[in-house]
Amino acid sequence: MERETLFIAFSTQKGGVGKTAFTVLLSSYMHYLDGKSIAVIDCDFPQHSIMEMRKRDSELVFSDPFYKRMAFNQFKEIKKKAYPVIASNPIDAIEDAEKLIAGSAEKIDIIFFDLPGTMNSKGVVKTLREMDFIFAPISADRLVLASTLSFASSLNENLITVGKSSIKGLYLLWTMVDAREKTPLYDAYTDAIDELGLSILNTRIPDTKRFRREMDETHRPFFRSTVFPPDKQLIKGCYIEELVAEIYQIINV
Incomplete structure (x- = not known):
């Protein structure tokens, strides 16, 4: 029987290209703005960046009247609580996700997994093979390109094409796109990626500092929470x- 909840990961072998940021951004966008039922399994052990962010966010909501009022108004408008964030590890991630699904009063549409940035971490391959979709952020940096293409090609050759996984699609995603870079450069890279038999999304995410903005005591507009x-x-x-x-x-959601 096919699982109703989709398992999705932003995964890459190179740090600093936004896998955790995209996990938070899309989870919050889909859950709070689009009405989807989202959950996050934070298995980026031991730092658990998303779990730590949830703790900081929650403390601000409970202690700061400004954010407390925001949370009240949001719940009044969308009738949804904050999505669950579960601290796990690559070995137990799938089991923890299944427990979460079984114990949820409503159907969870998507569970995002935040994994360590290396295939060498125990359990990472085991978890990746259970994903429905994997999105790999990539930038026009030679080291990032080489690392991510190697990662994607390995998954494609050893798991996807030979039918040894649940993966329905693996897509690269241009991020940290410098507006000063010429478009033909990205087009040339994209052609090379196509020749490797890999897929890449049409959307290109620009390089901007606003992605780093989190909730703080200044009450300025924030992007990650x-x-x-994210602020409109x-x-x-x-x-x-x-x-x-x-x-x-x-x-297909």
Whole structure:
């Protein structure tokens, strides 16, 4: 029987290209703005970055009247609590996800998995092979390109094409795109990626500092939060809406 909940991971072998940031951004966008039922399994052991972010966000909501009022108004409007974030590890991630599904009062549409940035971590391959879709952020940096293409090609050759996984699709995603870079450069890279038999999303995410903005005591607009969606003004020009729409089309949600 096919699982109703989709398992999705932003995964790469190179740090600093946004796998955790995209996991949080899309989870919050889909859950709070689009009405999807989302959960996150944070198996990036031992740092558990998303779990730590949830703790910081929750503390601000409980202690700061500004955020407390925001949370009240949000719940009043969308009738949804914050999505669950479960601290796990690559070995137990799938089992923890199945427990979460079994214990949920409502159907969970998507569970995002945040995995360590290396295939050498025990259990990573075991968890990746259970994903329905994998999105690998990539930038126009030779080291990042080489590492990510090696990672994607390995998954494609050893798991996907030989039918040894649940993976329905593996897609690269251009991120940290420098507006000063010429478009033909990315087109040339994309052609090379096509020749490797890999797929890449049409949406390209620009390099912008606004992705780093989290909730803080200044109450300025923020982009990353596990309890609120990204600020609508900050979303403009970041192509997050286009990215979500393209992913929905791929995963058929």
